[in-house]
Amino acid sequence: MNHSPLAFPVTVALPPPSSSDKTADADRLADALRDRGFGNVELPLGVLRRLSGELRRSGFTADLLIGPTAEGYRVLDIGKKAAFGIALDIGSTNVECVLFDLVTGEKIGEAGAENPQVRFGYDVLTRVQRSMMGEFGPLTDSLAEGLHGLIALICEDHGVASDDVYAVTVAGNTIMSHFFLGLDVNNIPLSPYVPAANKSFLMTAGETGLPVNRNAVVYVFPNSGSYVGGDIVSGILYSGIYREDEPALFIDVGTNVEVTLGCRDWIMVGAGAAGPALEGGVATIGKKAEAGTISRVRIDRMSGAVALEVIEGGEPGGICGSGLIDLVSELFSSGIIDQSGKFTGDGGRIIERDGVKSYRLYQSAKGELSLSEHEIKNFLLSKAAMFSFLYVFVKSIGLSFGDIRKVYVAGALGCGIDPEKAVTIGMLPDIPRERFIPLGNSSIGGAGMVLLHRELMEEVEEIAAKITYREMNEDADLMHALQGAMFIPHTEPEILKG
Amino acid sequence: MNHSPLAFPVTVALPPPSSSDKTADADRLADALRDRGFGNVELPLGVLRRLSGELRRSGFTADLLIGPTAEGYRVLDIGKKAAFGIALDIGSTNVECVLFDLVTGEKIGEAGAENPQVRFGYDVLTRVQRSMMGEFGPLTDSLAEGLHGLIALICEDHGVASDDVYAVTVAGNTIMSHFFLGLDVNNIPLSPYVPAANKSFLMTAGETGLPVNRNAVVYVFPNSGSYVGGDIVSGILYSGIYREDEPALFIDVGTNVEVTLGCRDWIMVGAGAAGPALEGGVATIGKKAEAGTISRVRIDRMSGAVALEVIEGGEPGGICGSGLIDLVSELFSSGIIDQSGKFTGDGGRIIERDGVKSYRLYQSAKGELSLSEHEIKNFLLSKAAMFSFLYVFVKSIGLSFGDIRKVYVAGALGCGIDPEKAVTIGMLPDIPRERFIPLGNSSIGGAGMVLLHRELMEEVEEIAAKITYREMNEDADLMHALQGAMFIPHTEPEILKG
Numbered sequence: 003m004n005h006s007p008l009a010f011p012v013t014v015a016l017p018p019p020s021s022s023d024k025t026a027d028a029d030r031l032a033d034a035l036r037d038r039g040f041g042n043v044e045l046p047l048g049v050l051r052r053l054s055g056e057l058r059r060s061g062f063t064a065d066l067l068i069g070p071t072a073e074g075y076r077v078l079d080i081g082k083k084a085a086f087g088i089a090l091d092i093g094s095t096n097v098e099c100v101l102f103d104l105v106t107g108e109k110i111g112e113a114g115a116e117n118p119q120v121r122f123g124y125d126v127l128t129r130v131q132r133s134m135m136g137e138f139g140p141l142t143d144s145l146a147e148g149l150h151g152l153i154a155l156i157c158e159d160h161g162v163a164s165d166d167v168y169a170v171t172v173a174g175n176t177i178m179s180h181f182f183l184g185l186d187v188n189n190i191p192l193s194p195y196v197p198a199a200n201k202s203f204l205m206t207a208g209e210t211g212l213p214v215n216r217n218a219v220v221y222v223f224p225n226s227g228s229y230v231g232g233d234i235v236s237g238i239l240y241s242g243i244y245r246e247d248e249p250a251l252f253i254d255v256g257t258n259v260e261v262t263l264g265c266r267d268w269i270m271v272g273a274g275a276a277g278p279a280l281e282g283g284v285a286t287i288g289k290k291a292e293a294g295t296i297s298r299v300r301i302d303r304m305s306g307a308v309a310l311e312v313i314e315g316g317e318p319g320g321i322c323g324s325g326l327i328d329l330v331s332e333l334f335s336s337g338i339i340d341q342s343g344k345f346t347g348d349g350g351r352i353i354e355r356d357g358v359k360s361y362r363l364y365q366s367a368k369g370e371l372s373l374s375e376h377e378i379k380n381f382l383l384s385k386a387a388m389f390s391f392l393y394v395f396v397k398s399i400g401l402s403f404g405d406i407r408k409v410y411v412a413g414a415l416g417c418g419i420d421p422e423k424a425v426t427i428g429m430l431p432d433i434p435r436e437r438f439i440p441l442g443n444s445s446i447g448g449a450g451m452v453l454l455h456r457e458l459m460e461e462v463e464e465i466a467a468k469i470t471y472r473e474m475n476e477d478a479d480l481m482h483a484l485q486g487a488m489f490i491p492h493t494e495p496e497i498l499k500g
Numbered sequence: 501m502n503h504s505p506l507a508f509p510v511t512v513a514l515p516p517p518s519s520s521d522k523t524a525d526a527d528r529l530a531d532a533l534r535d536r537g538f539g540n541v542e543l544p545l546g547v548l549r550r551l552s553g554e555l556r557r558s559g560f561t562a563d564l565l566i567g568p569t570a571e572g573y574r575v576l577d578i579g580k581k582a583a584f585g586i587a588l589d590i591g592s593t594n595v596e597c598v599l600f601d602l603v604t605g606e607k608i609g610e611a612g613a614e615n616p617q618v619r620f621g622y623d624v625l626t627r628v629q630r631s632m633m634g635e636f637g638p639l640t641d642s643l644a645e646g647l648h649g650l651i652a653l654i655c656e657d658h659g660v661a662s663d664d665v666y667a668v669t670v671a672g673n674t675i676m677s678h679f680f681l682g683l684d685v686n687n688i689p690l691s692p693y694v695p696a697a698n699k700s701f702l703m704t705a706g707e708t709g710l711p712v713n714r715n716a717v718v719y720v721f722p723n724s725g726s727y728v729g730g731d732i733v734s735g736i737l738y739s740g741i742y743r744e745d746e747p748a749l750f751i752d753v754g755t756n757v758e759v760t761l762g763c764r765d766w767i768m769v770g771a772g773a774a775g776p777a778l779e780g781g782v783a784t785i786g787k788k789a790e791a792g793t794i795s796r797v798r799i800d801r802m803s804g805a806v807a808l809e810v811i812e813g814g815e816p817g818g819i820c821g822s823g824l825i826d827l828v829s830e831l832f833s834s835g836i837i838d839q840s841g842k843f844t845g846d847g848g849r850i851i852e853r854d855g856v857k858s859y860r861l862y863q864s865a866k867g868e869l870s871l872s873e874h875e876i877k878n879f880l881l882s883k884a885a886m887f888s889f890l891y892v893f894v895k896s897i898g899l900s901f902g903d904i905r906k907v908y909v910a911g912a913l914g915c916g917i918d919p920e921k922a923v924t925i926g927m928l929p930d931i932p933r934e935r936f937i938p939l940g941n942s943s944i945g946g947a948g949m950v951l952l953h954r955e956l957m958e959e960v961e962e963i964a965a966k967i968t969y970r971e972m973n974e975d976a977d978l979m980h981a982l983q984g985a986m987f988i989p990h991t992e993p994e995i996l997k998g
Contacts, residue, residue: 047708051681188553196522199524209545
């Protein structure tokens with residue numbers, strides 16, 4: 003077994019009791035476990051209640067499921083050999099989960115859904131305000147319902163009894179982790195920005211109310227502060243930059259842009275609003291990367307013909323972040339838009355309605371997918387925010403892009419981004435393309451790692467302790483950099499090389 | 501504060517957060533507690549959820565209630581200063597509880613009730629048999645109902661909110677502790693007599709289902725084995741014999757006779773059935789020591805006039821154990837019964853119905869209290885079982901009664917027993933009377949001690965580990981000793997001196 007999951011099977015053969023050994027069942031088990039290297043083992047009352055019967059049924063050979071506690075171990079169940087685990091990523095916009103077989107270490111499936119809190123406000127700060135106004139209960143309830151539904155769904159989809167789920171890892175930003183745990187969020191956005199808790203939690207599902215086995219181990223990633231949550235900590239774990247000798251970049255583009263620069267010795271995180279989100283928020287045709295979404299766009303320089311790549315094929319219903327980067331890059335390279343994102347001519351695919359010009363990307367019987375000039379502007383605003391943020395952040399640490407050998411790109415964008423195109427539009431720095439490494443959803447990636455390798459909990463603590471947060475939004479340099487970055491690729495292209 | 505209760509108030513002033521100290525609330529509290537000497541403090545989610553609000557309401561001065569865990573401490577509540585505690589004794593026949601104010605250490609009141617399991621069988625072994633036949637659920641439920649009712653009652657009687665009860669200590673024999681915790685009792689009476697658990701439990705009320713604050717500390721005394729339960733361990737603590745330099749005796753007469761002989765270096769416990777119980781079971785007029793019960797009897801040697809002492813006065817409704825010992829002793833000393841317990845004559849208070857002779861102790865408009873010759877026989881059988889058991893036990897350890905400087909007498913009998921009378925009838929050994937020390941209910945006494953002095957939990961573990969059990973029922977010596985002990989005081993009176 004090449005993995006060390008958060009919940010794992012252990013079979014112990016106990017010496018049966020005799021007239022010369024009347025050790026009680028619980029102590030007998032604890033002794034045998036100690037001999038196997040598991041000291042300080044907690045036996046929950048629910049398991050202890052079945053212990054005597056199980057031992058006698060099995061001839062004193064106990065099939066146990068065991069998990070870690072802060073102080074040692076806990077017997078999660080007896081008479082069971084199967085164990086499943088779920089990694090959860092609680093994003094402000096989406097919640098995602100991955101189901102694993104903890105015994106084989108195999109990934110069984112994944113599922114996602116919109117965070118039901120979105121109906122209280124797309125922006126997390128709006129949700130905190132509504133919480134302050136007395137809607138904390140409905141907010142936590144709606145998140146819980148969403149998560150419970152997602153867990154029920156993924157278990158059902160794969161024929162796994164939710165009672166056989168013995169471990170759950172949870173990564174989310176500080177506010178989402180607080181909502182998940184039912185902790186007070188009111189002080190997070192108020193100076194001096196103090197969360198109720200930053201530490202990691204290692205608890206039972208019974209305490210959290212998650213609809214899995216009530217003895218299941220639930221691990222919640224620690225936050226590093228109000229603005230650096232467990233999702234970033236988990237992503238840093240997944241990227242591995244904390245083990246690099248040389249500083250590496252880790253860019254997570256979700257609702258916000260979060261940039262981490264770090265190595266073995268130090269980790270610096272900066273975060274800021276990315277303007278309208280690069281995914282979803284920018285364009286009406288924007289969608290998350292799922293089946294039926296355009297992920298790649300190629301425009302023939304001569305004919306202007308458009309070639310699309312649709313995830314899992316079929317009629318496209320929208321375009322994801324990487325597709326949008328492709329599209330804008332191709333529009334620019336083909337001369338259809340200029341440096342400032344304005345259409346250079348009319349006719350062909352350029353249509354005009356109510357004085358608003360749009361580029362028609364796709365037309366079918368079902369309808370049309372088009373991108374307006376205004377939406378292109380919004381996109382450029384976002385890419386400008388992201389790039390200039392990156393630029394100022396790296397510079398503020400005394401480095402230039404050229405110094406950075408690895409750039410991990412995570413978030414919904416990270417799954418299929420074409421670095422060449424991103425560099426073309428000036429969203430990513432102009433460094434050798436092989437230095438870009440796509441990560442996908444790094445937050446759930448890290449959550450899955452801890453689920454399968456419990457010893458990583460220690461590394462997570464080290465990461466969280468090592469992080470320094472750098473507030474960037476009020477930086478004067480940033481305002482300056484932003485101006486030029488709103489053009490394609492930039493008004494001062496040398497800046498792209500750092 | 502001269503006590504160190506299981507749940508105790510601690511007020512800590514925290515440095516308020518600032519832009520240079522953004523430590524999360526939970527960590528801030530943990531740091532302040534560490535400075536106060538409370539390391540490794542667990543903060544239950546329910547308390548953590550209220551922490552941020554409470555800290556800001558109180559200007560960062562936290563009124564906490566704290567209790568011990570196996571590994572450190574737990575914050576039981578915040579914003580509270582009052583804390584009450586309950587000591588519980590779960591006897592096979594009766595359940596008793598004492599309510600304490602944990603802040604002042606004051607005893608507030610006590611209450612008791614019959615163990616509702618009695619309706620499944622007076623004898624615990626009958627209950628275990630019924631449990632094996634599928635009635636485990638109803639048996640645990642009935643005990644739980646009884647305990648919950650008792651706790652509700654005592655809280656109500658003294659105007660204490662059950663939610664303000666933050667600590668409960670529980671002492672009971674091995675089978676009662678198992679029923680209380682919902683543990684399998686089936687193997688306890690089957691060779692090789694192995695309980696599910698012997699260890700002590702330090703858990704939360706939420707886990708046990710007790711109707712007090714759900715974070716309350718619940719301590720269950722450890723058993724030393726199938727036949728030496730937490731009630732004996734608690735009684736030994738209460739008696740203090742484990743701190744004596746010289747061996748001392750501790751006799752607990754309840755449904756069974758349990759005898760402990762021990763000192764600082766060793767503790768030996770023997771137990772055996774006492775025949776029909778000395779309290780309740782022996783005579784139809786037998787009652788527990790409560791208001792309206794005869795506790796003392798004096799028969800004038802000349803006139804035969806009877807003087808009675810009734811607990812709290814008034815018309816007597818029965819006679820308690822100590823009263824019964826008085827009565828039999830006086831009947832013998834007055835020549836009304838002979839050595840074998842037979843009436844020596846007729847007339848006066850001796851009445852005969854259906855060929856059965858009885859002694860009329862009390863007559864009122866409400867009815868008559870009388871003791872039959874058959875009941876006297878039963879009583880003598882019990883006292884014979886008890887004495888001979890004591891004799892053989894002490895002898896088997898290589899001691900004689902004369903070697904023992906202190907004899908603690910506990911159990912229902914122990915509350916008011918007159919050693920002179922008990923020696924007269926040959927129930928207790930004929931040693932200087934001042935060596936007898938009455939203890940009352942030692943099991944609840946010890947439970948109350950741990951409730952008020954949590955450091956005693958360590959001594960309890962030492963006691964439980966030190967106990968050696970000596971099985972006496974099959975002893976040939978015992979059978980021999982029993983024959984003579986059925987007479988008053990004994991057929992071989994020199995045996996009374998050991």
